[in-house]
Amino acid sequence: MAAELGLPGRSARRGIRWRFTTLYAGLFLASAVVLLAVVGLVAGGDHRAAPAPGSGLGTVPSAAQERIASLEHQLAEAHSRQMDQLLLGSAVALAVMGLLSVGLGWFAAGRVLRPLRAMTAATRRISADSLHERLAVPGPHDELRGLGDTIDDLLERLEQAFAAQRRFVADASHELRTPLATMRASVDVALAKPGPVPEQTRTVAHRVRAELDQVDRLLDGFLALARAQHGVPLPGAEPVRLDALAGAALTERAAAASGRRLAVEAEAPADGAGAWVYGDRTLLRRLVDNLVDNAIGHNPPGGWIRVATRVGDSDVRLVVENGGPSLTQDQVAGLVRPFRRLGAERTGGGGGAGAGLGLSIVAAVAEAHGGTLDLRARPEGGLRATVTLSRAARAGAAR
Missing domain, CATH: 1.10.287 (Helix Hairpins)
Structure with a gap:
């Protein structure tokens, strides 16, 4: 969502902060260099204005002249050492303040960009299911407040469009x-x-x-x-065995698969404990049915289907593969869009799959359950569909 709204990402924010830091440090160093140059010019001018040794001593006795000349020479040397120390101290101070200016510039840039970071984080949290949220940027009516109000107006229009x-x-x-x-x-x-x-x-x-x-x-x-697509929480959510839904879908469609001479292979979890997920049983059954319908209807006669449920540490994956013609990944990526089909031959299956809704419904149901649908074109031809959902504990599951 942040990318769609044109807000800067983390790398962009880091680049902006570095540019602000460089600007602040450069301005500070330029000011310090100008200040030291002025001090040097003033100090150098005072040194050049000092009288030359022995000047104005024509009527003074020679012994006194020598004494005065010696004192003037010592004074000139002391002034020269003082100037050298001043220049050295100024150089050291300039180096130290240069390092400090980088740190201070980084801190100041962070303070300036803090409202923008907060707006970016809030916008990133907003999705299609939480468009009712707003940034509500506080503070005076400045440029950042105007940007926040503009984004809020955009979110309101998006919410109205989605709801309609x-x-x-x-x-x-x-x-x-x-x-x-x-x-x-x-x-x-x-x-x-x-x-x-x-x-x-x-x-x-x-x-x-x-x-x-x-x-x-x-x-x-x-x-x-x-x-x-209506959002969460889902009504009637409960623990559901995804492998049982897959087995039931294959059993109900055994005649259709046999009529097309399809070889069907089913793979259940190895431990036999079941692939438990938490969600709406009706929607999850539609998800499984649409995947199986898609694999049967978009398969050449004499092809094959493989359905596997695999249980991980924190997730459950349902993998449905089928043979068929070779596809490109760009073609496959568009199949989750409603009414998107690859040619006139994609007319099989029920549940809306023939109209190009099957995989759109699968993607929407998976997203509503906090999961994902991943479609991959098989190098040998055909399609691999993988649905990943969060794993649920078996305890307390009624069915």
């Missing part, structure tokens, strides 16, 4: 269910009428019913996406 988008998706999905239900009921009534139904009418009715089911799945995908 979520409301539209949820409201539109709900409103469209009524006409869909009406059309589905009309098709069922037409097929259930007494008497023989023409085969052509029956074929069209089944085709319409299939399309209505597809639209219904699309709406389910919209609702799941809107719910996953």
Whole structure:
């Protein structure tokens, strides 16, 4: 978020602080050099104004002249030593103050940039799920206060845009269910009428019913996406076995995988304790189902699927791999965007995957649970999807 808003990062702040330090130290040293030059000129002028030895002594006895000349010579030597000491002391003082000026400049630059660091840290904490937060920069109405107020205005507009988008998706999905239900009921009534139904009418009715089911799945995908993006805390969060959800998804889709002659390989945690995570069971099931649907629907006939759940010290990873054509990482990176598909062949799977929502929903659900989705193009062809979630303790898990 800080990078998107154009705020300086840590390396940039360090560079700005060093530039301020250099500026402060340079100005101080320049002032010190000018001051010492003025002192040297004044002291040198006094030395040049001193009378020459023996001047004005024409009427003084020779013995007195020699004595006066000796005293003047001693005075000149003392003045010369004093000037040398003054120059040496000034040079030492200039070196010491030069070092001190760097430290003082660093401290002063830090004090000047402290409000900017606080603004950067606060902006970095703000994400799409906490756009209601504001910087609320205190202090006088100066340039930094103006920058903070501008960022707050930007956050307010972003919050309104995100809220409007979520409301539209949820409201539109709900409103469209009524006409869909009406059309589905009309098709069922037409097929259930007494008497023989023409085969052509029956074929069209089944085709319409299939399309209505597809639209219904699309709406389910919209609702799941809107719910996953709504923010935390998640309603109904509980300990869930991710490996059990993966096994159930593969069992439910065994017929679809068999119809495409896909070799399916499942890998459970080695210790048999289960891959426990904490979250919303419905959303996590949708996450797993979409990954498996994506692997089945976007796989060539006779291909393969590998589903593995692995438990780490603090996280759980669900890895779903499938064969297929070679992809570039740039192509894969765009698959988490809604309605993004790679060609017309990516039309399989349910749960909104056929409309290009499947992996978008996976990414949104993972983010809502504090996890991540990582998509990688396999060098041999196909896709590797890895979902990483925080590990939950098994204790107290009901299912």
